[in-house]
Amino acid sequence: MNWTEAQTHCRQTYIDLATVCSKHDMDKLTAAFPSDFTEVAWIGLERGLQWRWQWSFSDKDFYVDSDVDFRNWRSKPPNPAAVDRCAVLEPNGKWIDDSCSTQRHFVCFNESAVGDLKYVLIKENKSWREAQRVCRERHVDLVSVRSNAENNAIKAVVKSQAWIGLFSDPWVWSDHSNSSFRFWGPDQPDNVNNVQDCVAVTHSRVWNVLRCNTSRRFFCYSGDINYLSPFMSNLPTDMDAQFASTTPSITTDSADFTVPVHSSQTAYTHTYHAGQTQHSNGVHVLLQTVTEDTAHGSSDQVTTSHAIHTVTSEEETTAHTPVHQTTDDPAPTSSLFTDTLILVRENMSWIEALTYCRAHHTDLVSVTDPRVQQEVAQKVANASTPHAWLGLRYTCKFSFWFWTSSASVCYQNWAPGHGPGGQRQCGLAGAIEASRGNQWVSLSETYRLNFICRL
Structure with missing residues (x-):
């Protein structure tokens, strides 16, 4: 389906196209990829009309009241509509904006450290997105600055201009979430000929921008109470599409479930969701399946039925x-x-x-x-x-x-x-x-x- 069709399908059948709030969510989502997956799948991110400044570290519990809005620009706030702009901390503690592709040192946030040791200056010249990747791999993320006190503490470790975690972009989530988490691939996001406005996860487990009108598989989220539950789906291209069943596998480590149940010999793939319910007599693993069959004589009409676990009053x-x-x-x-x-x-x-x-x-x-x-x-x-x-x-x-x-x-x-x-x-x-x-x-x-x- 194209992005809009996928959005409609997810909203009618589940909740919405998938929103990704953190690296943890991203790991959960990509765990649903079949091992031989070589394509891309839509998520719920699309290009909006308004650019805004956001922090790379997207954990909402990290920010209190107006913490997330703290700024310390050298002069008037820069125009966030400028393409590809990220924030730089100067040695005097003031901020400027610059092209995100500029190479410079950067400051990471180490959540497990104490006091000023949380702020780690990396003396390697990287673009902002390369710096973001390094911080996420070695520590937590590029540093967020929530107050004058934090700004002064970070300034103390900076001897020259350095990237911090503030960036501007126009991207919005389908479910209206305000998650600022991004996981772009190399040279992304691009916008060739100004026609690439929707985001997909690639087989390399990173995000790329694509034309919204191209047909792709996609991730929905189901509203599972434990975690973001991904579903990959695409309409069958042929009413006689044959499915090869595989042995269902259920992994119950820390209440996380991966349940590959069917794989497709055609372009149609569906990853099922396992939910866990625990009663006084032990643990019952409930497999909530969604079966999709094409209407006879039509390859673009889908009837969806849900196997729902029903609990009576007690x-x-x-x-x-x-x-x-x-x-x-x-x-x-x-x-x-x-x-x-x-x-x-x-x-x-x-x-x-x-x-x-x-x-x-x-x-x-x-x-x-x-x-x-x-x-x-x-x-x-x-x-x-x-x-x-x-x-x-x-x-x-x-x-x-x-x-x-x-x-x-x-x-x-x-x-x-x-x-x-x-x-x-x-x-x-x-x-x-x-x-x-x-x-x-x-x-x-x-x-x-x-x-x-x-x-």
Whole structure:
């Protein structure tokens, strides 16, 4: 499919074309490539109309309040619409912009170090993108500067002009995520004759810009609560396309799943998704397949059917008190997620709720995208408390919010004054409002609330 057709297919069948928020996401996505894959596959990045300055290091938990907007330009802010411009730190601490292809020293960010040792000056002459690659391979990324204090600390290690992690580009994600993560291949992004506006992952596991109207395979994301779940898909070119089945393989290391189920003898390939649900009687691996067949006599009409794991309402008891749980019963094709979530209408602290979910189901829910948010909002509408616990907790040791499922996501729905932009203290956990905008709030983990488990 071309990029627009792939976008439509992903939105109708899953959630959207894949968004990549980090190197971890990129590794997950490319793990779905067949070993003999020699083509390219669309992701959800396209050229937008507005250029803007962004940081190479895209972890949203790293930035608090307006940290991400800190700038220290030597004069007035440069025009971000200039093609291929990146930021340079001068020895006096001021910033200038320059062509990203210029060769110079650069400063990397080493997250595991302490104090000023986090800032590593690399005395090798590299272009900005070459510097970015080196920093990601040896450390974490090119350095981000969030305050005057950090700017002064980085200035102390710089003796001449050096690249920092700020760059300008016009690229936007299909799902409207604000992820600034990029993983361009050599000499990318280019735009030959001003007609290359959509991004694909190559067999070399890097990104290239291509014409949007060319037919390619593509990655969708499914909204799996654990991680970005890639699906590669392309329409069959022939109604008699024959599939060669292979033995399904499921790897359950750290709840990550790779399930090659079918390979194609034609241009059609589909990578399936394995989801894990854990019940009190052990672990059940659920294979959620999507089968696609062409309509008779037509090679461009596809009927998609979902094998959905359905969970009925249940009432369970603990050793001491009854716990009432409710689920909705939607039409089989109305949702991929409602039947995997359950509202527990029992008041517990966050720790007690986490323990209960892991003992009786899988975990407290992680809200990884707008569709999961919608499903959680449907559940919490029946809560008997003003808020319900999510699998979201604050670590005061490292000063960031994290999901108990270890999900790495871009999506956030914090109420004003809560989350990364709110108070930072030990003992906070995340909950969702049962009414109003169903936004997330940070509360003391000792509060006793209803909670939502993932089955």
